Amino acid sequence: xxxxxxxxxxxxxxxxxxxxxxxxxxxxxxxxxxxxxxxxxxxxxxxxxxxxxxxxxxxxxxxxxxxxxxxxxxxxxxxxxxxxxxxxxxxxxxxxxxxxxxxxxxxxxxxxxxxxxxxxxxxxxxxxxxxxxxxxxxxxxxxxxxxxxxxxxxxxxxxxxxxxxxxxxxxxxxxxxxxxxxxxxxxxxxxxxxxxxxxxxxxxxxxxxxxxxxxxxxxxxxxxxxxxxxxxxxxxxxxxxxxxxxxxxxxxxxxxxxxxxxxxxxxxxxxxxxxxx
Amino acid sequence: xxxxxxxxxxxxxxxxxxxxxxxxxxxxxxxxxxxxxxxxxxxxxxxxxxxxxxxxxxxxxxxxxxxxxxxxxxxxxxxxxxxxxxxxxxxxxxxxxxxxxxxxxxxxxxxxxxxxxxxxxxxxxxxxxxxxxxxxxxxxxxxxxxxxxxxxxxxxxxxxxxxxxxxxxxxxxxxxxxxxxxxxxxxxxxxxxxxxxxxxxxxxxxxxxxxxxxxxxxxxxxxxxxxxxxxxxxxxxxxxxxxxxxxxxxxxxxxxxxxxxxxxxxxxxxxxxxxxxxxxxxxxxxxxxxxxxxxxx
Numbered sequence: 247x248x249x250x251x252x253x254x255x256x257x258x259x260x261x262x263x264x265x266x267x268x269x270x271x272x273x274x275x276x277x278x279x280x281x282x283x284x285x286x287x288x289x290x291x292x293x294x295x296x297x298x299x300x301x302x303x304x305x306x307x308x309x310x311x312x313x314x315x316x317x318x319x320x321x322x323x324x325x326x327x328x329x330x331x332x333x334x335x336x337x338x339x340x341x342x343x344x345x346x347x348x349x350x351x352x353x354x355x356x357x358x359x360x361x362x363x364x365x366x367x368x369x370x371x372x373x374x375x376x377x378x379x380x381x382x383x384x385x386x387x388x389x390x391x392x393x394x395x396x397x398x399x400x401x402x403x404x405x406x407x408x409x410x411x412x413x414x415x416x417x418x419x420x421x422x423x424x425x426x427x428x429x430x431x432x433x434x435x436x437x438x439x440x441x442x443x444x445x446x447x448x449x450x451x452x453x454x455x456x457x458x459x460x461x462x463x464x465x466x467x468x469x470x471x472x473x474x475x476x477x478x479x480x481x482x483x484x485x486x487x488x489x490x491x492x493x494x495x496x497x498x499x500x501x502x503x504x505x506x507x508x509x510x511x512x513x514x515x516x517x518x519x520x521x522x523x
Numbered sequence: 524x525x526x527x528x529x530x531x532x533x534x535x536x537x538x539x540x541x542x543x544x545x546x547x548x549x550x551x552x553x554x555x556x557x558x559x560x561x562x563x564x565x566x567x568x569x570x571x572x573x574x575x576x577x578x579x580x581x582x583x584x585x586x587x588x589x590x591x592x593x594x595x596x597x598x599x600x601x602x603x604x605x606x607x608x609x610x611x612x613x614x615x616x617x618x619x620x621x622x623x624x625x626x627x628x629x630x631x632x633x634x635x636x637x638x639x640x641x642x643x644x645x646x647x648x649x650x651x652x653x654x655x656x657x658x659x660x661x662x663x664x665x666x667x668x669x670x671x672x673x674x675x676x677x678x679x680x681x682x683x684x685x686x687x688x689x690x691x692x693x694x695x696x697x698x699x700x701x702x703x704x705x706x707x708x709x710x711x712x713x714x715x716x717x718x719x720x721x722x723x724x725x726x727x728x729x730x731x732x733x734x735x736x737x738x739x740x741x742x743x744x745x746x747x748x749x750x751x752x753x754x755x756x757x758x759x760x761x762x763x764x765x766x767x768x769x770x771x772x773x774x775x776x777x778x779x780x781x782x783x784x785x786x787x788x789x790x791x792x793x794x795x796x797x798x799x800x801x802x803x804x805x806x807x808x809x810x811x812x813x814x815x816x817x818x819x820x
Contacts, residue, residue, distance in 0.1 A: 351602060
């Protein structure tokens with residue numbers, strides 16, 4: 247009974263977001279870019295048959311089970327750009343057009359307004375993950391000489407990690423959107439935080455770039471570590487010289503991301519509740 | 524039935540008090556005007572009862588609480604500027620409104636015809652002129668035929684023809700037995716559309732009641748003579764004259780009932796004063812309003 251009501255409300259709000267977004271040029275372009283670039287960027291690896299050690303050959307990019315890792319790494323960059331941006335834009339434009347205000351006057355409660363955005367993030371992350379899964383399966387299928395089922399599914403836990411990665415970027419973008427309210431400044435902060443502000447913050451706290459593994463537990467570092475660059479040997483070298491691993495373990499990264507996303511969204515919800523519009 | 528009940532509403536922005544302990548009651552079927560100069564707290568009040576601004580104290584209740592949290596779905600409102608998705612056209616924008624209000628089959632075409640936007644229904648909102656935007660906002664407020672309509676400065680930015688059209692539309696809506704709450708700084712507008720009025724200034728309620736009771740029906744006559752002092756003395760004594768004011772060298776007479784201009788002329792002539800100027804002014808709502816708002820400050 248309660249779940250039916252929840253489902254009805256979810257579809258009601260998602261449909262509303264769809265009506266708002268499907269004609270938005272930025273939305274169409276970002277989705278199109280993601281759809282095209284995810285397989286294309288990986289398949290560009292076909293043009294470079296000889297790779298430097300430790301990989302030597304490009305075939306690891308396309309065969310099971312490593313295709314999961316490499317495609318997820320490509321997807322990490324795309325989600326960071328396109329879906330993080332999309333998350334910000336869908337929220338900040340509603341402030342600049344004053345349509346959030348109008349939505350509430352028209353009848354949405356503030357909670358419904360927030361839930362609509364939350365469901366949108368979940369829907370886009372699901373869409374991105376389904377497409378990633380599809381691409382990984384297809385690329386693997388056409389490039390792996392001998393397909394064994396256990397090899398195909400060996401890295402299947404990259405699927406939930408990919409979802410969390412996308413959702414992590416988007417919930418961080420959502421918080422910036424609800425907080426900053428202006429598209430340009432929010433986008434700038436989003437980019438600069440992920441590209442270097444977090445590193446500066448990390449350095450400010452620890453006074454060193456690499457000191458202790460606790461410094462991995464920063465929000466965007468954890469999100470990146472969900473689907474990291476698959477250089478396992480490089481990571482091993484790092485481990486021997488610094489005494490701790492270059493990346494968070496997948497479980498640590500997942501838990502950290504869930505906790506931070508929860509905090510970001512909770513703060514976003516509070517901002518929506520409090521604001522005078 | 525009570526449509527809207529406001530009790531002791533207060534809103535402060537830092538040191539500035541936008542509205543102070545405001546209490547209002549709007550009953551079903553009223554067309555209720557909130558009248559006040561710019562910055563008097565009209566929009567803030569409407570913003571609070573529409574859920575977009577938080578108050579510091581006081582409370583309000585819609586429809587005696589019968590719709591719970593969903594009360595705004597039964598209200599059509601246009602607050603300040605029309606806000607729509609600029610990249611969507613009129614039909615798509617109204618469909619979003621209808622979706623939020625949970626109206627299964629909104630009658631969008633007649634609404635667009637009513638506000639004269641049917642021809643431009645497929646153009647994106649950003650290409651509309653100010654008047655067209657305002658008209659779309661009126662159509663948006665009427666999506667789903669809500670029980671209550673709220674208009675904040677509905678004729679703002681419209682050309683004279685647009686103003687006349689909007690007022691006509693508002694009167695028609697009031698005639699359909701709908702409850703209208705309208706904020707305006709234009710008295711004329713309130714008088715033409717509303718049955719009840721509340722006058723507010725600096726966030727305080729100065730007067731409330733029926734339009735007839737608040738805005739008195741005095742007739743105003745402007746007179747002038749070579750010797751205005753003795754003319755004033757004479758007229759002040761007359762029982763029909765409620766008040767005499769000096770304005771630009773002329774005298775403004777507020778008369779208790781309607782008298783013909785010749786009566787005044789004859790009265791002055793009988794007392795040996797020749798009028799150099801005599802003009803019947805339409806009863807001056809503007810000055811009445813200014814009188815009420817300046818008395819209290």
